[in-house]
Amino acid sequence: MPSFLAPPLQPLRIRFDSPAATAEPAGPLLVRRMSSLEGLFEAEGLRRELADAGDPIVYTVASSPVPELPRELPQSLTTIAPGTLGGEFYMTKGHQHPDPQGEIYLCLRGTGGLLTFDGATTSWIEMTPGVIGYMPPGWAHRSINTGDEEYQFLAVYPGSAGHDYQWVVENGMGERIFRGPTGVVRRPFRVDTGVPA
Numbered sequence: 001m002p003s004f005l006a007p008p009l010q011p012l013r014i015r016f017d018s019p020a021a022t023a024e025p026a027g028p029l030l031v032r033r034m035s036s037l038e039g040l041f042e043a044e045g046l047r048r049e050l051a052d053a054g055d056p057i058v059y060t061v062a063s064s065p066v067p068e069l070p071r072e073l074p075q076s077l078t079t080i081a082p083g084t085l086g087g088e089f090y091m092t093k094g095h096q097h098p099d100p101q102g103e104i105y106l107c108l109r110g111t112g113g114l115l116t117f118d119g120a121t122t123s124w125i126e127m128t129p130g131v132i133g134y135m136p137p138g139w140a141h142r143s144i145n146t147g148d149e150e151y152q153f154l155a156v157y158p159g160s161a162g163h164d165y166q167w168v169v170e171n172g173m174g175e176r177i178f179r180g181p182t183g184v185v186r187r188p189f190r191v192d193t194g195v196p197a
Contacts, residue, residue, distance in 0.1 A: 021079040027063035043086030072159035080145040094142030094168040101161035111147030122174030
């Protein structure tokens with residue numbers, strides 16, 4: 001069994017290396033490529049083309065060894081590449097917590113935003129270094145890189161929260177975030193299947 005899954009833990013020192021986007025001691029490392037983001041971008045046809053033509057990394061999540069178990073507080077360092085697809089900014093998949101719990105994100109570098117959705121209301125929090133975004137229980141959340149450089153944040157969440165990515169695929173996030181002539185443009189959620197009407 002990997003050490004990051006084996007409680008009980010002793011107090012420990014964790015170092016996140018921002019430029020390298022790593023944790024020491026290391027826990028799981030998640031790499032999300034364009035091919036793993038099916039159904040999330042409005043321009044699904046363009047996403048498929050990009051996935052077939054190089055499949056770039058959109059974001060990584062480097063976690064500490066703290067396990068996702070009740071009463072623990074796991075942490076992770078997410079780094080989102082800059083870019084747009086059909087004008088829509090690169091983003092994380094987004095998720096809902098099956099065990100409704102709060103979560104905090106601390107922006108470390110770059111410029112981004114935190115899109116949250118409770119099934120009826122959408123909220124947008126601009127994120128710059130030093131800003132903490134707080135997601136209350138019951139709000140799905142997605143991070144978005146709105147800048148021209150990597151966007152990176154530290155997440156801390158209760159270990160029992162869980163991650164339901166399918167909820168976002170089925171319910172959307174209420175809005176989509178696009179690059180406009182003078183900055184961020186928020187548009188109502190819709191899906192382009194890539195199939196002509």
